[in-house]
Amino acid sequence: MATKKTQILILPYPIQGHINPMLQFAKRLASKSRHLILTLLLPTSHARSISSHIGSINVQPISDGADQQGQQFQTAETYLQQFQRAVPGSLDDLIRLERGHDQPQPTILIYDSFFPWALDVAHSNGLAAAPFFTQTCSVSSVYFLFKEGRLSDEMELPHGIPRLEQRDLPSFIQDKENSAHLLELLVDQFSNLDEADYVFFNTFDKLENQMVEWMARQWQVLTVGPTIPSMYLDKCVKDDRSYGLNLFKPNRESCRDWLCERRASSVIYVSFGSMAILKQEQIEEIAKCLENLQTRFIWVVRETEMAKLPSEFVEWNLSSGLGLVVTWCNQLDILAHETVGCFVTHCGWNSVLEALCLGVPMVGVPNWSDQPTNAKFVEDVWKVGVRAKEDEDGIVKSMVLEKCVRAVLEGEKGEVVRRNAGKIKRWALEAVQLGGSSDNNIAKFVTGLALKD
Known part of the structure; x- marks a missing residue:
């Protein structure tokens, strides 16, 4: 009997620094099983200039509203607000459409941790949901402690975080008044994290070992980094020589x-x-x-x-x-x-x-x-x-x-x-090589998907 294929949807925050690590993670997943179909969801305002495939990864446009209005956004913040208004509905429509076809069904949505609402959309459509954090466990824990009201000069920080002076804190915490919208975005990453089926981090165990252990006691954390092209690390992912997506033209x-x-x-x-x-x-x-x-x-x-x-x-x-x-x-x-x-x-x-x-x-x-x-x-x-x-x-x-x-x-x-x-x-290098911490975590995730099917 033929093994059933599984589709994984991936929704990044649509800027270069967030798309690339999630795209690289998709390539690692694809290398683990020929029964996985990876689909990268990019807003129509970006996808017009990008191929429908990046290596083995499908690229699927998703409406961010900009295509309908043809407008130019003055700041990243105004675009993000537009994105947050338009994409939840577009994502819901896309998932319903995909599940209505005979092609391999999506079973999980991996989304940028900036979009906690994506978990609700996925779960309401019967999909598992997993945020992908593009920042370190340590930085993310600072935002979590801030959210909980536990970030102060007197407190003992969790394992692995040195005592931070004001200048060492993320800028949005240093300057809360002028960064209110972006700080809210980062704090909201934790609003429904307890409901996530997996929580991925672009880091590796030895780099933040104590902090990874602390976070794994809170959530279903899997470290899957470093997410850079395989040619520069283990050279085990075929033809993975570059990120495959550049919003700027390199010299x-x-x-x-x-x-x-x-x-x-x-x-x-x-x-x-x-x-x-x-x-x-x-x-x-x-x-x-x-x-x-x-x-x-x-x-x-x-x-x-x-x-x-x-x-x-x-x-x-x-x-x-x-x-x-x-x-x-x-x-x-x-x-x-x-x-x-x-x-x-x-x-x-x-x-x-x-x-x-x-x-x-x-x-x-x-x-x-x-x-x-x-x-x-x-x-x-x-x-x-x-x-x-x-x-x-x-x-x-x-x-x-x-x-x-x-x-x-x-x-x-x-x-x-x-x-x-x-x-x-x-x-x-050890983390991504066969049997390394990140390699094992990726294999564990892929095996888990197969068992659920």
């Missing part, structure tokens, strides 16, 4: 060719992700730092930020030839290259995780959201980098940044950081 060949001409561990890589908008003064301070260091560098400056580059810096770089300034790049290619010795990063979790997996020391210049807390862990828990201290206006000055970069690249501190980075790189 891939120019970066690779430029790096091949440099010596090992000599290049500084500077990037602040796909969303950060830096102040003019901060960009000027970074430019000064790079000039003072007189070291080879690649600096990613998105097209929308290019006008902020000081003309003196542009002229200096043209004459010195020390650096390469690009509007976007394949970050994994850069971090995996032997010539890169330091990553100056905003400490978004995807960027930190990529650096951890590839053993690259970091200098943290956090901007918002979970980044300050991630930077704290980079420096004081995992000890794979340093955090640059900002001034009273929130600006990291050039001399401060220069000192941090030199600390990571040179001397005794640099040796310790590189040694720790190499150790965690091995942990990451």
Whole structure:
């Protein structure tokens, strides 16, 4: 008798940093069983420019309302509000339609943890439901403790979390008044978590072992990370060489060719992700730092930020030839290259995780959201980098940044950081290899689905 096929629906928050880890998780699931059909649900405003398949993963458009109104959204917050209004109904309609066909039935919805309402939609249609947290267990626990009114200077934090100063907290907790909507979004992740059939985290056990154990006592937690393409880790998922989805166009060949001409561990890589908008003064301070260091560098400056580059810096770089300034790049290619010795990063979790997996020391210049807390862990828990201290206006000055970069690249501190980075790189590989903690959790989930059928 032929084994029945099972469809898994996956609903990410529709930005690059949330789509990619959930897409990678889908690829890992597909590699575990040929009887699984993975369908990534992307809003129609995104799906128009994306293929109907990304490798073995189906891409299914779901109406976010923007297609009906043809409107442009001024901020991420206004789009999210529109998304929250339109997608619950669209998701309900899509599930009902899928269940009315003879094709393999969806049995579970894996949704971004930002969308707790998705659990209610799934359960009302007879599907299991599992949130996927794109942030660490430790950061997520801070939001949970805040929700419970248990986050204070006096409290003893759960295992694995160091004592956090105000500057180490997620920015939405630091500035509650101006971040009310986004803070509500993050706190609401826990509103119905007790009802979830599984709770997935993009982390791995050894990285947060005490915190993972604490959270697993609260919910049905499974760590399934790191969710980066298999080519950069275990190389066990066929043809998994990239995320497969880019909302920005990378300068891939120019970066690779430029790096091949440099010596090992000599290049500084500077990037602040796909969303950060830096102040003019901060960009000027970074430019000064790079000039003072007189070291080879690649600096990613998105097209929308290019006008902020000081003309003196542009002229200096043209004459010195020390650096390469690009509007976007394949970050994994850069971090995996032997010539890169330091990553100056905003400490978004995807960027930190990529650096951890590839053993690259970091200098943290956090901007918002979970980044300050991630930077704290980079420096004081995992000890794979340093955090640059900002001034009273929130600006990291050039001399401060220069000192941090030199600390990571040179001397005794640099040796310790590189040694720790190499150790965690091995942990990451172990987690996804056959029999590793994340591999076992993924296999356990897939086996559970088969038994339910």
